[in-house]
Amino acid sequence: MLRRFSALVARDIKLVVRNHHLTIVVAVAVLYALLVRFLIPAELAFEPNLVIWDRTATRAIATWYRETEPGRAKVVDSEAAYEEALREANRIGVKVTGDRLPEELELTFQGFEGMRSRRLLEAIFSFQVTAMLRGVPPGFPATVLRPGEGGEQPALNLSLVPVLVLFEAAMLGMLLSAVLLFGEKDEQTLRAYRVSPGGIAEYLLARSLTMSILALISAAVLTLLTVGPAANWPVILAVVFLGSMTLTLAAMVLASLFRNVGQFYLPYFLITLVLMLPMVVYFQPGMRLPLIDLLPTYPLVYALREAYFPTGSPGVMTGAVLQLLATLAVVLPLAILTFRRQLVVKDV
């Protein structure tokens, strides 16, 4: 049995290398690393780039910005100048009206700003106007960063690493395993395998193991080139391995339902979209999607984030490993049953 399994893995490794899948995976990992290191900035600076038209008699806000924050805002004196300035992208208009002191405040946005940015600006100006009404000079609310809580926030470019590892190691692995299966269907080599003592479970596990080895190589290359050698390797490798095993089996189930890769692409694309939903939550933590935590990619991305950028919540990683093991326990028999049905009963 072990001899048969080793032979299956050895065959798959040869096929993966000779079909250039290993080259593709390593090349994509290097490309991602280059993007992270050289193209994506470490920080997205939020400069409001304000245009202030203060129509009050005292012009207190305009004066304050001109004197104390000259780099933050462009102060204008007419409606024409205000409209002209707002034609430039990234400008946010602040029109202040009132007799002596500000009574009304109108903020003009370009439309692409996030709701959080809008609310933040509204709050800042409310704070400043309130201060002025109380006879206090306007200023910014005090900001306190507490780096001790929740761990140090990773740089923007590095925060992408867990997502890229997941995307390449798991999602690309899904596609490549399906491509291999369709190659076997085309060559009819699966028929030759089926008249041998080789079983379906061995076949599927060997293929998953091979794709997981590919995923580990990809994750290692990407991690070394971005985060460096000082990473939580045991967790990263364990999570990538289990995630890749699970998703490869899922891809094999899906691919077994179709005769060729052309029929497979659309369902694969749709399923990939669903599996990528945890990335949305990853970047927008406030967002909550129902049942999203049941997707195998959900624990994967959060466990990877914890492994790369620890926040003192090791339970996330343990939970992810357990959830992936449970998913694997469900997916493996399902894959065997589907494969048997598709290949033996329907001879697809």
Add this chain to the structure above:
Amino acid sequence: MIKVEELFHSYTGNGRYAIAGVSFEVEKGEIFGFLGPNGAGKSTTQKILTGLLPVQTGRVAVAGQDMRRPTRSLFNRIGVSFENPNAYRKLSGLENLAFHASLYDVPTTDPMALLRRVGLTEAAHRRVGTYSKGMQQRLVFARSLLNRPDIWFVDEPTAGVDPTTTQAIKEIVREERERGVTVFLTTNNMHVADALCDRVAFLNEGKIVTVDSPRELKLKYGQKVIVAEHRSEGRLKREVLSPLVEGDRVELQRLLAAGQVETLHSQEATLEEVFIKLAGRGLGG
């Protein structure tokens, strides 16, 4: 070794059967030919016998195992040579055989020896993708012998191969029979069947038309006459003589004694002719 009773199989499930009521038995050490034109149901039957298709209706036993639930041990005992070459094109011929050899739980033949046997020694380390169709056919043929099978399913072994290789393949089939292997040969090549088979089954439109030895079929459906060409008074003459008629026997003896006979042909039918008589169509159709 193989027992099939009232086997039916439908791909569509709407009452149209690819095979309908097929029954036959194959004895140990026999070369059993399964003959029929394309679409007659030969491949469907072989797929069921090798576990590639499930048994829907009927009973199929191979080496005593019910094919509704074939076990791993059965696949250690059978070999299957496919009509369409189905080897990994990115692996070499030797790698293909070595991989398949490692799948068996029983002792296997040295892959290199098998490649030598089918004339692929030189190409052993080349990727199969670079092989001609005939070479791939030989590779798949060799692969089916890896586990020294007791029951050997051979599907169109000479399709697309040259006459020399055809001869070599026929020789290997005979050698395996000598070893005691039961051979189930699926073909629509009557010459191969005639040369190799102990018995043949004619399959037409999913039904077995007849099962018998090629010799019996040819005698049964041929003419029991001899055509003798001889020279008499300087002219070539052709006479049709029946060994069953006293006068014809005397005439034949006279011609032979006079040394006038130039050619002598018995007029038994070919398998193709027998098939046409029984099925109303040729094997090639």
